[in-house]
Amino acid sequence: MQAQFFWTPSSDAHLQQGEHDPFLVLLSLAVCCIASGQALRLAAFARLAVTPQLRYWSIAGGSLALGTGIWAMHFIGMLAYSLHGLVHYELLLTVLSILPGIAASAVALTLLSRNELSSKQLMLGGLIVGGGIATMHYSGMAAMRMQSPYQYSPFWFAVSLVVGVALATLALWVHFGLLRFSVKHATLRKTLAALIMGGAIAGMHYIAMLALRVTADHGNHSIPPTNDKLILSLTIALITLAIGALIAQANALIHYRTHWQKVDMNEARLSALVNMAADGIICIDSNGRVTDYNPAAEAIFGWTAEEVLGKNVKMLMPGALSSQHDHYLDRHEAGQRNAAQPLKNKISEVLGQNKQGTLVPLRLALSQAEARGQRIYVGLLTDLSDSKRTERQLHIASTVFDHSYEGMVVLDANRKVVDINPAFERISGLSRKSAKNKEFVSLFIQDEEDRQWREIWTAIGRNGHWQGSCTMRHDSHSHQISLTAVRDEQQRLHHYIAVCYQRVDIPLNAVN
Template sequence: MPPSFFWSEGPNIELVQGKYDLWLVLLSLGVSCIASNQALRLAALAREAVTPQLRLGAIASGGLSLGTGIWAMHFIGMLAYTPHAGIQYDLRQTVISLLPGLAASFVALMLLAKSRLRNIELVLGGAIVGIGIAAMHYSGMSAMRMHATMQYAPGHFVLSLAIDMALAMLALWIRFGLAGSRRKLTLHGKILATLVMGAAIAGMHYTAMLALRVQEMPGAEPEEPATENQLLLALLIALVSLIVGGLIAQTNAHLHYRRRWQIEDMNAAHLRALVQMAADGIISIDTQGKVLDYNPAAEHILGWAPAEVIGKNVGMLLPEALSGQLAEYLQKHEQAQNRGAEPLSNRISEVLGQHKNGSLVPLRVALSQADARGQRMYVGILTDLGPQKRIERQLRIATTVFEHSFEGVVVLDANRRVVTINPAYERMSGLSLKTARNKEFSAFYFDASDEMETGMGFPEVWSEIGRSGHWKGSWKLLHSGRSHQLSLTAVRDEQQRLHHYIGICYEDIQQLQPAIPG
């Protein structure tokens, strides 16, 4: 009848006491730290991956690295333990014991690759990883063949599972608690994280070994350890670890290179998109003034197509007089840079550009210096000032008309309060701008139908303007009794929302005629 899994203490039972080889114990700890370091690096690579394929590759290679490292550490630790009995290993069972460790490692890498980890995920993940590594340990122990009975103390067995899961949770926590989910680990932090995780993995094995109870079989004669099988397994473990470690290191370097390349490519694509979609013109030139880049907005402003400009001197985009000045400025600036002067940064000036059709375009140019892989270049951001200049001219004309018009002009807001009045209205009404401003416009006039030629009161006037947008009639001032011929017009925006009224006032002609002598 085969012995039970759990050991129970009885009379006249003698246990075989084993011992550990210190150097092999230290070697197993070193293997677990190396595997932990690779796993943490690949987990970080997975978190920063810019594509799902790169993230999956980092998790897979990291899980393989960690699983193989745990398995190698476990069997080196088993070889470090020498009971006073011959030991052999079942090769098939030994290989199968790798599977639970790999499964646990993939779970650990998927958790470590997350940017955040909830408490429930930390607990469940730690439990799954701990149970998986414990399953690897005990299935690996079952591969041992000796003339002795191996059993496990129930209390220590449960304790080993509890410690396994606790250490697994600790190994996960160092990423999210010690490192912080949003901070980058320093070199000392990375070393500490590697040592803690490596010690946790090794601690799982040696804690579980505390539950082992080896009892000599009655009548069995002690045998010398089967060194050939142990040596074969040791060489196999070393070979597998070296092969997997080399492949993982190569994969890590390849993934790191791909990540850097993809980030650079994505940044370049973002920059190209920003330049192409920018509303302002963007032109970059080298130190000799040769155009390197020319975006669509610059083509819209200046009329030249990119194929006509790129590779040519930027002077073609300027009037002839300014072209020579720019060449001289670049030459002086380059000489100053060679003497260690401050780089050019956002120097703003207004210049005239040369449109393809021969016309001059007023521009605001913000010029800055940049370095592209050790090559100095200059980037100019062009804003077309043509529309702004036209608006400024129109405003100056409108202001001149407003100030010098013979007719009185009054501007009201949407609440019919005075915004401004021109000098002619001041003269006609006898009101100053200071007195009239922010006052209700109707408060300056009589609101009596019999006093108005139209026969309409204020409410009817504003209603008429709301319907037709315009009203014209005669109103009489309260303070002077003088009548005005007044035209009121509503001003609306593109959505037909009222925002101002404009009033034009004329002197009543009858009041301007001189009295005829009787």
């Protein structure tokens, strides 16, 4: 079998010299490069697939496209080689020769769909892919039927295997290798990868053709050239490219549908977040018309979304501010056209006007974004009515605290001084700074067993307050003390408030 496969030089052997049609050689190279580009695109789809099913489909489709392209390149390359004799191909073996190419392509795309590739994986993959392409080549050659016997040079056969593995390794590496160089333009990088990969695969075929040895048959006569090879080659090329294009298009549609579903899910999630947000969210276009208006904004302004959408946002502003809005928006738009800095989370306090005409204090966080080529402005509105009301109440309480004639002390839950007012400074002789963090009971004279204060805290825990007299350590004077526990909505103690004033004993003769 080995003697029939390999050619042995002999003195009486006359070899036929074949010729290659340059056009068909270029056609075979073009088919292989285009198929390689389609395969690289499908490998990228597999790498970005969001589900295992999409990844497997991309690899399977890419394997079929690249395997068919390799086979077509091989067959067109065979048609490009002319021995000036009749050559026929056994149909079944010719068709079956595509299987090693598809298998090799599957291995290649599985590796190319990864983000990284180790040296061991690269070498093993190159060996498998190169062996698969060589198997496809020589099984396709075995389908040739001609009157002249043909064999293979052992040297060039070995060279074709070594070069095939080397070129296959190069074809696998090039996808990752180009990423390490400064090829920034994506289209250029993809084109270079497809050209190098296609050239590597085609190079293996034409190096393997150097191993072919056809013995001259003196009974054969040259036949006139015909257009059959050209027509068959173009037909194979068109069918192969059509198959690859259909596979690539099917993958693109599937990935587009998956991407659309992902975008749709993100939009639904975003819509839910906007509708559930506690703060008002209002979006306007570059003309000031409201495009989005969430339920929290409805609660702030009293206008429903149907009443606001498509209207100018000025309807939500008091008259003094609405007259300035158009000028501000026009000025900002002009700045954006002149490459000014975009708005990004600009926070300010503004006044809005609800449906009843009441002014509403708001905190506005304003930003801009681009949506489908159009500029939009997004406002995040927080109703400050409650906080402003609380601020006023705190201001009143602070005024009472600072100006009250009675001494006031704020204690934490551990009964340590948090703050004292000026009146208690006067009574206790302590400054605000020195009083902080002192034990409240340390300011008073206590009995040896501390029984009085234990009873006081027990009474506060039971009744919530206590009132009585205590002797100040500072001046040994008796003072009236009122202590009250401060609890939150869950009745958890967090502070005490003490009110202190000096007890005045009125003499009896003054009454008489």
